[in-house]
Amino acid sequence: MISIIAAAGTDAASKGFFETFGVNTPFFIAQLVNFIIVLIVLKKFAFTPIQEMLEHRRNRIAEGEEKLKRIEQQLAESEQRTQEAIDKANADAARLINEAKESAASLTEKKAQEAVASAQQILAKAEEAAAAERKTMQNELKKEFGRLITTTTANVTGKVLDEDDQKRINEEALASVES
Numbered sequence: 287m288i289s290i291i292a293a294a295g296t297d298a299a300s301k302g303f304f305e306t307f308g309v310n311t312p313f314f315i316a317q318l319v320n321f322i323i324v325l326i327v328l329k330k331f332a333f334t335p336i337q338e339m340l341e342h343r344r345n346r347i348a349e350g351e352e353k354l355k356r357i358e359q360q361l362a363e364s365e366q367r368t369q370e371a372i373d374k375a376n377a378d379a380a381r382l383i384n385e386a387k388e389s390a391a392s393l394t395e396k397k398a399q400e401a402v403a404s405a406q407q408i409l410a411k412a413e414e415a416a417a418a419e420r421k422t423m424q425n426e427l428k429k430e431f432g433r434l435i436t437t438t439t440a441n442v443t444g445k446v447l448d449e450d451d452q453k454r455i456n457e458e459a460l461a462s463v464e465s
């Protein structure tokens with residue numbers, strides 16, 4: 287290749303540039319005009335729309351990234367609010383459980399006290415009933431004992447006792463039995 291250029295260099299002195307390289311001037315100008323027309327057509331109909339499309343895609347990608355960042359931020363805020371709500375609900379639940387336990391303990395204590403009071407009332411009534419029954423039985427026993435003593439005394443002495451004698455014997459017998 288260098289030899290061709292060197293060979294062309296010696297002939298170039300005698301001939302013109304275009305003639306040295308075998309360039310046909312009218313064809314060269316036509317090729318130059320065709321190249322400029324193709325360049326203008328490509329620039330107008332190919333390169334510019336492609337560049338606009340690429341710029342539009344870059345803008346959409348940038349908008350998508352911004353939206354993604356906003357969504358991530360909103361998601362983080364939402365998670366934080368959700369966690370706060372869960373924490374609050376857990377605290378409320380714990381408080382309600384404690385209140386229920388305290389209420390149950392208080393209710394149990396109250397019911398136990400009511401049961402004790404009821405049992406004491408039942409015992410008091412039972413004691414009263416037993417005392418009344420004992421008193422009734424004692425009175426019946428005294429009457430029966432007095433009758434038996436009077437009958438026995440009347441049978442032993444062989445005499446019929448009057449009211450005053452029966453009363454006196456009953457009182458003496460009861461006094462000796464009670465002491």
